Amino acid sequence: MASAVALDAKSIVLDAPLPLDSGQELPGVRLAYESYGELNADKSNAILVFHALTGDQYVASSHPITGKPGWWDRMVGPGKPIDTARYHVICANVVGGCMGSTGPASAGPDGAPYAMRFPVITIRDMVRAQVALLDALGIGRLHAVVGGSMGGMQALSFAANFPGRADRVLAIATTARHSAQNIAFHEVGRQAVMADPEWQGGDYYGKGKGPEKGLSVARMAAHITYLSEEGLTEKFGRRLQDREAKSFGFDADFQVESYLRYQGIAFTDRFDANAYLYITRAMDYLDLAEEHGGRLADAFARSDARFCLVSFDTDWLYPTAESRHVVHALNAVAAPVSFVELSAPYGHDSFLLNVPALDRVVKGFIE
Amino acid sequence: MASAVALDAKSIVLDAPLPLDSGQELPGVRLAYESYGELNADKSNAILVFHALTGDQYVASSHPITGKPGWWDRMVGPGKPIDTARYHVICANVVGGCMGSTGPASAGPDGAPYAMRFPVITIRDMVRAQVALLDALGIGRLHAVVGGSMGGMQALSFAANFPGRADRVLAIATTARHSAQNIAFHEVGRQAVMADPEWQGGDYYGKGKGPEKGLSVARMAAHITYLSEEGLTEKFGRRLQDREAKSFGFDADFQVESYLRYQGIAFTDRFDANAYLYITRAMDYLDLAEEHGGRLADAFARSDARFCLVSFDTDWLYPTAESRHVVHALNAVAAPVSFVELSAPYGHDSFLLNVPALDRVVKGFIE
Numbered sequence A, B: 001m002a003s004a005v006a007l008d009a010k011s012i013v014l015d016a017p018l019p020l021d022s023g024q025e026l027p028g029v030r031l032a033y034e035s036y037g038e039l040n041a042d043k044s045n046a047i048l049v050f051h052a053l054t055g056d057q058y059v060a061s062s063h064p065i066t067g068k069p070g071w072w073d074r075m076v077g078p079g080k081p082i083d084t085a086r087y088h089v090i091c092a093n094v095v096g097g098c099m100g101s102t103g104p105a106s107a108g109p110d111g112a113p114y115a116m117r118f119p120v121i122t123i124r125d126m127v128r129a130q131v132a133l134l135d136a137l138g139i140g141r142l143h144a145v146v147g148g149s150m151g152g153m154q155a156l157s158f159a160a161n162f163p164g165r166a167d168r169v170l171a172i173a174t175t176a177r178h179s180a181q182n183i184a185f186h187e188v189g190r191q192a193v194m195a196d197p198e199w200q201g202g203d204y205y206g207k208g209k210g211p212e213k214g215l216s217v218a219r220m221a222a223h224i225t226y227l228s229e230e231g232l233t234e235k236f237g238r239r240l241q242d243r244e245a246k247s248f249g250f251d252a253d254f255q256v257e258s259y260l261r262y263q264g265i266a267f268t269d270r271f272d273a274n275a276y277l278y279i280t281r282a283m284d285y286l287d288l289a290e291e292h293g294g295r296l297a298d299a300f301a302r303s304d305a306r307f308c309l310v311s312f313d314t315d316w317l318y319p320t321a322e323s324r325h326v327v328h329a330l331n332a333v334a335a336p337v338s339f340v341e342l343s344a345p346y347g348h349d350s351f352l353l354n355v356p357a358l359d360r361v362v363k364g365f366i367e
Helices: A002-008 A123-137 A150-161 A180-195 A197-202 A212-226 A229-235 A255-270 A273-285 A320-332 A347-352 A356-366 B002-006 B123-137 B150-161 B180-195 B197-202 B212-226 B229-235 B255-270 B273-285 B320-332 B347-352 B356-366
Strands: A010-013 A030-036 A046-050 A088-092 A144-148 A168-172 A306-312 A337-342 B010-013 B030-036 B046-050 B088-092 B144-148 B168-172 B306-312 B337-342
Touching (some): A046 A123, A123 A150, A144 A356, A150 A168, A150 A273, A168 A356, A180 A197, A212 A255, A229 B180, A255 B180, A306 A347, B030 B123, B088 B123, B123 B150, B144 B150, B144 B356, B150 B168, B150 B273, B180 B197, B180 B212, B197 B273, B306 B320, B306 B347, B306 B356, B337 B356
Parallel strands (some): A046 A088, A046 A144, B306 B337
Antiparallel strands (some): A030 A088, B010 B030, B030 B088
């Protein structure tokens, strides 16, 4: 499924094995990426956008499976806040993903899919792979790195681990470490996938439909965390779906049930279940402070970038306190940082949705 | 499993079929209950305690399967806030349950388990059954009805639908209607159960182990909603389970993962998956206002009870705003009501845990 896409997409294969935080190495890593806008002569106008858990490289171009517009089409393009008439924008599928970059569905050295033989990766491993991509493209220092949610984690990890490689770091709706509640929700999703007998210990490639039901349940649970209680109430409330009265049965009586079921099923068409396991695990492992001796400020001590942190008041997945925690660490090392909590009704998903105030913040910071 | 327990427990079988909100009737309803303390001569000292979603009648006596103390042992007993030296306390397993009362695991008229032939029930149906129990016991007017979470929903439904049957109504950590987010989380749980092939369309009785994996995932997801983010952080943070370093695998590295997995698996030993479907459905259907012409105040217009509402500041499942919504409705009909938001770190589960302030509120209101 996913590997077929890589053939049509831009991709490179890294020359050297990718060293991983686990101590292992991953040979022959392919990174699939998209780019938009012209790279200028001195290669100083490049912006690297990092995608979120279930995102991909199609930040501003239509998705090859769903046909939907790019996931940040509203933010990236000519004349848009990240203006591709001025900047060269790169977005790569993360290692461990399923849209063309090397992941658990890819063939291992023996030709068979890695499945659960794929090494457990971290956010820093994802970033390391993308720095190798920049090296391959001859881009030394970026105009900016930008990301929301897991993309923001990568932006912060990039700043901490590759100082001097970006002028600006924009991290939206994110955190420098996964909380117990974050881990708990991911663990529910993983258990839902692994409870599905079609998962077959991860060896489902070419053997049946895969753990679609389990992955669908995982997506449903995750989706609730992306939305605010207020947003759900406004969007659905207790309204019934295509009926006048309750059915006194187990059909999707309520619109919110129907919506969630659809979100769950649609997700399985475009995402590999093992990739979901690996990427959620990478997020759970994130603790930037722990990586840098236990003190978050030390993670940013060598950075020379300007930072901008954005949170949303209704985001309960990575609430404002998590951004503030990062801001305090940046303050402690006198790093230039601006921080804003925006008001938006959509919860965590606000970073992907119509929030004009975010457009203005992004545009102002990038320019 | 569950039906064996009923033989040793107190139970009655209702003479008349139980009329249900769906329009159906349920014949031969058995209600299993426990009682504590002496009923006085004029039967004026009875308190009915309603249990929560996964609770049961063993409010203050050890659970016959787990051997654990009663779920509200700290609150109910001689000299305790609900003092069984003074009051006769009754707690019945809800209809639709699996601890001896008639539910989906019970034999239908044809002798086979109802399974999904069991009618969909509502919170009002649960209350109606317990009023029939009171009638059978000759108890006209209760000293109080008391409940937390789904127990609180029953207490409010009792007040609304059976005015004149209780002097006091104490509803803790609850709501008068299930929100879109509440429904969404329950739907995830139901889908997890129904995605498990061992569910077999509900006909798993005597045919294998039942949907243990699906029910376990459902319980894990629900459990997160019972705890506060702060509580999880305090209890687990990012601490590892029985290891010095991350395993770079999919074992339960983090304590919170190990805890959730245990909670999920332990639950399947004592709870019937179909009962979980039916009881969550009943909760999702709750909308006391809708039942009473669309205006919540009208639900309480005929009540002559005194009310007490208690919420917890860290409860994000049924947050304080939901209790306040009920209080405003009671104010609108000039019903006597006291309301307190207690500070406790445990989230929704605070009503079951060591919160001395709750003990004082309960004791003060009951006396």
